[in-house]
Amino acid sequence: MKLKIVIGPVTAAVTSAVIAAAGAPPASARAAEASRPDVSAASTGPAVPGSWAHHAGIEPAVPGSWAHRAETGSVEQGRWIKLAGTRGELNEAAGAPVRLASYSLVFDAGQQHYGYLREGDRFVRTPYREALAAPGGRWVAGIEDSRLWLAKRKIDLIDRRSGRTHTISLPAPVTSPEWSADGRTLLLTAYRPHRDGSLTTIGFVTVDAAERTARLVHAGPRHRVSDWGIGRSHRFYFAGSADRVLAVRNGPEAGPRKRRIAVYDLDGRQRRVYTGVGTLDEWHTTTPFSPSGRLFGTLLGDSRDSGGGGPIGIVDAETGKIVHRFGRDVRAFAGWYDDEHAIVQRERAGTRIYQRVDLSGGDAVDLIREKLVAGPADYRPHLERVNFVRRS
Numbered sequence: 001m002k003l004k005i006v007i008g009p010v011t012a013a014v015t016s017a018v019i020a021a022a023g024a025p026p027a028s029a030r031a032a033e034a035s036r037p038d039v040s041a042a043s044t045g046p047a048v049p050g051s052w053a054h055h056a057g058i059e060p061a062v063p064g065s066w067a068h069r070a071e072t073g074s075v076e077q078g079r080w081i082k083l084a085g086t087r088g089e090l091n092e093a094a095g096a097p098v099r100l101a102s103y104s105l106v107f108d109a110g111q112q113h114y115g116y117l118r119e120g121d122r123f124v125r126t127p128y129r130e131a132l133a134a135p136g137g138r139w140v141a142g143i144e145d146s147r148l149w150l151a152k153r154k155i156d157l158i159d160r161r162s163g164r165t166h167t168i169s170l171p172a173p174v175t176s177p178e179w180s181a182d183g184r185t186l187l188l189t190a191y192r193p194h195r196d197g198s199l200t201t202i203g204f205v206t207v208d209a210a211e212r213t214a215r216l217v218h219a220g221p222r223h224r225v226s227d228w229g230i231g232r233s234h235r236f237y238f239a240g241s242a243d244r245v246l247a248v249r250n251g252p253e254a255g256p257r258k259r260r261i262a263v264y265d266l267d268g269r270q271r272r273v274y275t276g277v278g279t280l281d282e283w284h285t286t287t288p289f290s291p292s293g294r295l296f297g298t299l300l301g302d303s304r305d306s307g308g309g310g311p312i313g314i315v316d317a318e319t320g321k322i323v324h325r326f327g328r329d330v331r332a333f334a335g336w337y338d339d340e341h342a343i344v345q346r347e348r349a350g351t352r353i354y355q356r357v358d359l360s361g362g363d364a365v366d367l368i369r370e371k372l373v374a375g376p377a378d379y380r381p382h383l384e385r386v387n388f389v390r391r392s
Contacts, residue, residue: 084116084123086381088352088370092121097291097338098388100368101133102140107381112146114381128156132286134183135389139209141177141186149230151175151191151199157209171216174205175231178287180242181390184209187245189235190216191225198226203268204236204245219268220247232282239263240293240317244271248279261298274320278313284332286387290339293317297333297342300325312344314359324359334386343367343388354386 081090085105092099102117115131116123117140128142142156142165151173157166174188186207191199203219223234239246249260259279263272278298280288288296298313300322312333314324332345337356346353354368367388373380 079121081121083368083370083383085114085125086370086383087373088368088383091365091367091369093365096391098336098390100386101137101389102131102387103383104130104385105381106148106384107375107379111149113148113384114146115142130177130385131158132177132179132387133389134179134186134209135181136183137389139179139183139186141179141207143175143177148175148232149227151193151230155186155188155207157186157207157212166212168207168212168214170205170207170214172202172205173199176235176282178237179389180238181291181293182242185242187236187238189231189247191230194224196226198224199230200224201234201247206266217264217266217268219245219264220262220270221249223251235282237280237285237288240289240296246280248282249273272320274315277315277320277322281333284334284345284385286335286385288333288335289317290336291390292339295323295339297336298322299333312342314342326357326359326361335388337367337388343386347372352383354383 079092081092082088083090083103090100100118102115103123105114105116106112107114113129115126115128117126117131117133126142128144129146129148130141130143132141134140138160140158140160142158143152144154144156145152152175153170153173155168155170155174155177157168158164159166170188170190172190173193174190176189178187179185180187186209188205188207189201190203190205192202193199201220201223203217205214205216207214219236220234225233234248236245236247238244243266244263245266246261246263249262250258254260257276259276261274261277261280262270263274264270278300281297281299285297288298290296294317296315296317298315300311300313310328310330311325312327312330313322315321316323327344327346329346330344331347334343334345334354337343340360341356341358344355344357346355350372352368352370352372353366354370355364356367357364368383368386370383372382
């Protein structure tokens with residue numbers, strides 16, 4: 001079933017529409033006002049008058065803007081760029097195949113999230129908990145509300161080319177956005193809500209960015225999730241191409257060697273199951289597949305139970321075999337730099353480090369360094385998801 005949503009552009013910093021939501025808050029301490037992210041780094045440059053980009057201080061992709069620069073070149077070797085809202089900095093390397101396009105900060109003991117978007121050589125806070133930039137730089141998917149555990153029935157598609165924001169109504173509550181490698185299709189995990197605030201996964205929704213159409217597909221076993229599991233457990237990802245998706249079929253009680261990851265087509269039919277290759281890092285990974293679609297990354301342990309991630313498994317998607325294992329001190333699998341290098345997260349002496357790791361065993365390179373600062377509830381705002389996208 002294909003649902004076509006016919007809408008006009010909506011331009012506002014924070015939409016006034018009432019967003020239907022499902023979910024219930026996890027029990028947690030409330031952070032003091034001092035723990036809220038710093039917004040002083042927001043851009044004040046020109047933008048299309050009246051647009052969301054204008055209110056947020058973000059320019060559309062005209063010559064000289066971020067999206068245009070992303071297509072035409074890279075920045076100077078060895079520059080460290082401050083990350084807004086946190087005590088972190090980014091190592092921007094000339095000629096790199098990817099660049100950091102957006103990220104989300106978590107704070108208030110995990111209850112609150114703010115999305116940040118790249119504009120030139122700085123990052124600005126958006127009205128969204130996730131502002132996920134697509135490969136190619138044209139589109140940004142925005143999910144409103146700072147609470148990650150609320151599934152939403154509407155999302156915003158921001159067209160960086162025109163500066164317009166289009167609000168898309170969806171056929172089911174959703175979380176967990178991911179863009180296809182070509183930047184044309186958005187994937188979201190779909191749910192059925194319950195009165196107690198928990199949700200049951202029912203499949204996925206795809207959104208064609210250019211056509212602004214949404215399609216709900218029922219797929220996979222039904223898993224009931226609540227609190228921290230919403231948006232983080234049994235979510236769907238693209239499986240290396242825009243015509244396949246995958247998700248973890250069973251729960252952690254099965255153990256790493258019996259965990260099953262299933263692949264589905266866009267009609268919801270199961271096409272393959274990987275067994276004994278670990279599990280997906282659903283808390284931190286924006287996309288598990290390498291740029292070619294040949295490899296994907298898994299956790300061979302459980303970082304939330306053991307207090308440390310690793311080791312990481314790199315799986316050959318065709319054979320289903322683990323072809324690389326590394327990083328017993330790795331806390332998270334964050335994505336890909338290219339087909340020969342993964343991006344992982346480590347912590348050392350109160351500093352969180354995102355590194356480029358050579359699958360063949362070469363030296364690791366620090367991409368992001370972030371000083372963790374204790375706050376009233378857990379740490380002050382810090383990185384949870386980073387979104388490196390390929391340069392056009």
